[in-house]
Amino acid sequence: MIPSWILDIFAAVMLVVAAVSAARLAVARPWQRGPRPAALADIDIAHLLMAIAMAGMLASGLRTLPDGAWEVVFAVMTAWFAYRVTRDAQASGIRALAGGHCAPHLIHAGAMLYMFVAVAAPAAHGTGGMTGMGGGLSGMGTLGLPFLAFLFALALVGYSIWDLDQLSGPGTSGHYSLAAARVAPPGPVLAGVGATARPGAAASVAVAEPAGPSLAAETAGEAPAVPPASAPADGTGVLAPWVATGCRIAMGITMAFMLVIMI
């Protein structure tokens, strides 16, 4: 039996992620017309929903929706990110599948859906809320198709490691660069360099384009590495790209933990 305090610690981390994601949405106000593309809000919404669901799975006191409702939520989310990845692949080629920002979110959403759908039958007899999942984690419930859980865990670990590497990268032009996020040049901005910080990418030449969200960042689905001059608040503080990436790393590791202990 896994000590409940360990599950509680992971649940607390997920609550922090949920709070940060909610703060990002509140500050960005994607429902209003503004400089931050509304399409980028899906990342924060996904983080918020996944973090709430995971906290409920880890600590029974934090249960929110019934399992069936979460299954619908994550089925929709998986379909949405599958669409985004497909669109990225059409625009950027097969590289988007391995290195695009939507691919990890697709894996995250798919893993969540899998966890809710594949939990072993005894745990699914919960009377309501997320009793089944909560009982599964602390009561040795298991997932069907354990090899799929292993593959999901491998992918999540891989993306988390990659994100950590990129987040700590030495360049000043990467997607997650703190310096880049704080600068809002009034003139042309450089786009494309950040896109080279993807798996399998080779060196590329930066191109000048009019001020606005960089194509690379927009395609990637994260806040632009270099925000437009008209949006001095975008990309800074809680909206900085590294914050979203940090949330994704925390969720990836926690999700891998959950998958493994439910094998």
Added chain:
Amino acid sequence: MSEIATAGIRPARRGSLAAGAEAARDAPDARRLLQLALAGVWLLDGVLQYQAFMFSKDFTGMLSDTASGNPAVVASPITWNASLVQHHLVLLNAIFATIQVLLGIGIAWRPAVRVALAASIAWALGVWWFGEGLGMVLTSDASPVNGAPGAVILYALLAVLLWPADRPGRVAPFTAARAVGAPVARALWLVLWLSLAWFALLPGNRAPQALHDMIAGMADGEPGWLAALDRGAASLVAHQGLAASVVLAIALVVVAAGVYLPARYVKGTLVLAIVIAAVIWVFGEAFGVILTGGGTDPNSGPLLALLALAYWPVRTAVTAPVAATDEGTAAS
């Protein structure tokens, strides 16, 4: 794969060259990718260590079992450690798991890569002794098929070979040679794979049913398809222990000597090494028995494959003229 030497290039301080230089820096080179793979394995290890099995008495039983067959000087500390863990199981296992998670995060976090790699070597040596009984290499039970010489010692070996430093002014023919030099790297490879060949020929491993029993024993608790694979593979080597061991030993010797061959043959032997590692991982180690909920690590198969990739010849490997000094080059 880009193998561009980047030492001495400072971030974004040169006008027109900045973009290209930055792109080259941000795209990890072969060594950094291998470091990240090692980080991923450590992180996976840490997550696996949180499984319910590791908080049970079965885990301490597993630790103490590694003492059997070892000399007293090796076995006594293992027994002492197992007893200690048994008395503080929850706390110590949580610490073990967290340390391994932090090792993975540290290797992936560029500014911490040196500290994390150094710590991983120390931790791996400790686990090799207290958790794996020195990979049972001092007993008659060691076999390359079941994980000898111990998966965790391969973590330490990889940490040494992937150390983020370059020998000044030398051209490294493969990634593993960048830090320690080609002669030392080749010698380490030779010793490792020859030792695997030696283990394959131990009397206990060449007995008629030895390999069969070892593989068939992995089916317990595995999903149906993997159990069926194991049973099928076991039936292929039933009563063929001697022949199978000799064939395996010959293949391992070929792999061991392969790194001394011309480059075009080296690739062939490295592919053979990866194939052997894959076969061992699937049939001999059942993916580190992770699918049973009792695996502490993925076992030696993936590490052997990772090691083989570190010896893959590189076309334009140019090492730095001086030792790397800044954060970026430290990570690569």
